[in-house]
Every structure is written in structure tokens, then in C-alpha cells.
Amino acid sequence: MKITIAQLNPVVGDIEGNMARLIDTLSHYSCDTDLIVFPELFLAGYPPRDLLERDSFINKIRLAIDKIVVESVKFPETGLLFGAPITSGENTGKGLYNSALLVYQGRILLSQHKSLLPTYDVFDEARYFDPAPSIQTIPFKGETLGISICEDAWNDPELWPKRKMYAFDPIEELAVQGANLLINISASPFYVGKEEIRYRLIQNHARKYEVPFIYVNQVGANDELIFDGRSIALDKKGEPLLVCKAFQEEIKTVDTGEKGIPGLYKPQEKIEAVYQALVLGVRDYMKKSGFKKAVIGLSGGIDSALVCCIAKEAVGAENVLGISMPSPYSSRGSMEDSRKLAANLGVEFRVVPITGIYQAYLDTLKKHFAGREADTTEENIQARIRGNILMAFSNKFGYLVLSTGNKSEMAVGYCTLYGDMSGGLSVISDVPKTMVYELAKFINRHGEIIPQEIIDKAPSAELRPNQTDQDTLPPYPYLDKILQLYIEEGYGAQDLVEEGFDPETVKWVIKTVEKNEYKRRQAAPGLKVNTKAFGIGRRIPLAAKRDS
Structure with a gap:
């Protein structure tokens, strides 16, 4: 059977636009394929979240499905398989299914609902959907199709070494029913290393049941989540017939009767994948939110330099503005390093000094602060002035402010609320x-873009004389190892000490992470690139007793 993988980038909520893309794909590729397969919840875009609770939204989905069914009559040789939310018709439960619809010659041959509804990390599908009451295979063009949706393929013991997540295995059931071609439509978010896990998972299914496996994943970014695509087609021995590109749309046709090509699949290099993910995250967030230009505060440090590079790659140099805002403690080198970075990237660069504004603050507060030594209060004032200036440019010119705090800083609160945390998108908040x-x-890698001076200098907020990050924080390599184990792996204090970390440092890190939860709750949404990011996948109470 010839199957066309439509690895596309839907817009959440744009039902008309997503439907138009589906029909356009059908009209362009129907002449040389038996079946065109689209990702999970393609009509709605993934994740639609509480849009699913609006009757008007579900009604629009239903009308779109009706139009697609009518349109399919024009292409009598080609079937369509796509994802959409549909009503269950039941008076109990959520009343909604996450479904895969097989449409052919003006009919819906099958509405296969999702069985396994993930409720961990960023997923909350049981909030909206009911699980499938049953699953079944479907004969189509001489094959017996076993159709599943994303998580349905993830009930593998290798993934859940401590405890099996689900009691039911939909892929096994489809195989028992005689499926000789397995198809999974998916919206599987990216994180570092997931691509290889996913490939191995699908390969295991193909080999175990000795049937070809087609896996179609969404690509694009929606809010915090980035979808890398990397759709795959495997033969019955688990060898790749086709591997789609990462982080870009692609439409490819494969013949499931052919033999796979050993060695065709090669995982992306980790840092390249993270960079491409962040670029796509910024590009789609801006495009789908209606922003054309971005503004970034360039401090002369490596974090803002990295964000500026990502923004330039995402939306073009002509759509990025970098602003240097020197204070009394800013080194001349920092401003010149920022100017050099902007020149290397070809982005607009402006200097807006804040010394006068800062002094006005100090004069205004002088009598109220009399008798007290200068401390982080005065440091934070500088950061908040800068945040206000960036937001002023945003208001006046419609720029999106990209905040530049990294994950290490966000974790321990080495960032200023309403200051350098100001912005509409926190680009590297999941990047240690x-x-x-x-x-x-x-x-x-191909030549100097970020000036070497920026890379070589000791990290510093430059909010007091001769300040460096390491005056306050443990060395970043040491800190990041603790944070990775504590935040992403769930280690406790004793676990970390047993790993060989200094007990006092562990205690300080955990206490500092916990007491800064309120800051992160108020931060701009951040792009997820690791297994556990700050944001929707990490729900820590604020008013609670702390373990530390």
C-alpha cells in the first residue's frame, strides 16, 4: 500500500485553516497514494486545552469533518486518516473522544478513539476526553489496518521500569485482531533524547508483531510545547522505509511493501536539535500570536546573546531589535560586545542609558531607606528599569519582548521579577x-557570531561593582548537575548527598529552588526542551510546608 505521511504544522483553534490544509494536501497528492495520514487532533491543533470545553468549538469541528467527508468524494482512490475531537453521545463522562477518522469515498469508515489518556508532565487528556470503549481493526484496500493514537503506542515495559502505567496495550490488541499494517497518529512533544526513545519504541512494535508500522507526528510549536516531527515508516522487520526531517513540515509517500534500508535512521545531534527546537519555538510563538518583530535587552552576557541569535534565525535580522541599557555598573566592554554581536547578526542596535533614571529612583527613595545599607533592592531597581524600557518598546511598536533568563537562574531565583523576567516568551528558561x-x-561552529569576549567573560549581572554570578551561586557545572537530578529526575536531598554532592550545597540549592517558586509562577511561558521544564508540566504549591 502507498501511504503519504503529512507531517504538518496545524494552528491551535484554526479549524478552517487546518481543514483547508488537509483538503489542499489531498488535492495535490491523491493521484499517487492510497492513504494520506495526518497527525493527532489535526483539525483542532494540539494541544487545544480548554477550547475543547466550548460547544461552539466542537460544533465547528463537526462541520469541518462533514466538509472533508463531502470533499473526499472528489478523490475516490484515496483515503484520509486524521485526528479530531468528536462527541461520544454518552450522558456520562466527559462526552468527548480524541479520535482518528478514516474517511473514504464520502464515508467515515472508522472512528477509532484513543484508549490511553496521558495525565503526567505536560499532558492532561483525562481532563477532556473519555477513553475508547473498544478498539478494532479495519479492512482497507486489501490490508487490515490497526489504527492507534499517540500514547496508545507507549505502553512498553521499557518506558515504565518502576510501574506499568497502563493495564491495557492497544497495539497488542490490534495485532491479536489481525492487523497487518499498524498506523499511529501522534502529537508527541520534543525533549532532548526523546527522538531515539520514540524510534526504538516503534521499531520494537514492528519487530514484535512482524508488521509494517507508520508513525505520523505533528511538527511545529504551540505555546511551551515544541513538536519535532520525525515521522517514520518501518517495514515488518523494523527497518526504516522513510524518516522525515526534524522541525520542519514534510509530505512523503512510502510503499509499505518495500524493504527498509538499514542505517537510514540517524538521530539528531543533541545540541543541534535543541537549537532547532528553540528557533522553531520562537518562530511559531510569534507567528501564531501575531507578532512580527522581537526586542531583546542585550546585556553583553552570553544568555542575551544566545537569545538574540535564536530570534534572528527565527524571524530574520530585520525583525529583531537589541537594546543595551548601561547603568553605572555596566562595563564599557559589555556594551561594545553587544554592539559587535548585533553587527555580526545584522540586527538593529540601540543604546538607552539608565543611569539618570536609576539615580532618580535612589533620590526618591533616599529618605525612606535612610540608615539602611544598599543591597539587592538597589540591584533589582536597575533590572526593573530595564524591564520597563523593553515593555515600553513593546507597547509603542508592537514588539514581543523575549526574556533571557536560563534554567539555572530561574531555578534558584537569580533573576528579578518584573525586571529581567519581563517579557512575552522566556526563550531559554529550560536551558541550563x-x-x-x-x-x-x-x-x-563556522565562524564567530557570538563574540569570543562574551563567551570568555565571567558571568555577571553587573548590578554592583565587580559582581560575578559565582559570588552568590555554586559553579554552574556543579549547580546544573544538582538541578538536573533534583528537578528532572526527582532526587531528594539525601539521594543527592549519596551521589557525592556537598550536603550544605544541596541544602542551599533545594531551599533556594523552593522559595523561588512564586517567581516562576509569574514568569513568561518558556519553551520546553528537557524532560521536566518549569511551567505546565511542573505543578508545585506555593503556600506549603517545604521539605528543605
């Missing part, structure tokens, strides 16, 4: 400081 340097090295 050590990875920031790896990304800078990747950007400079």
Missing part, C-alpha cells in the same frame, strides 16, 4: 547555563 555555552559553541 552549561547548555547555553554548548549552544554558543554550536552557533560559532
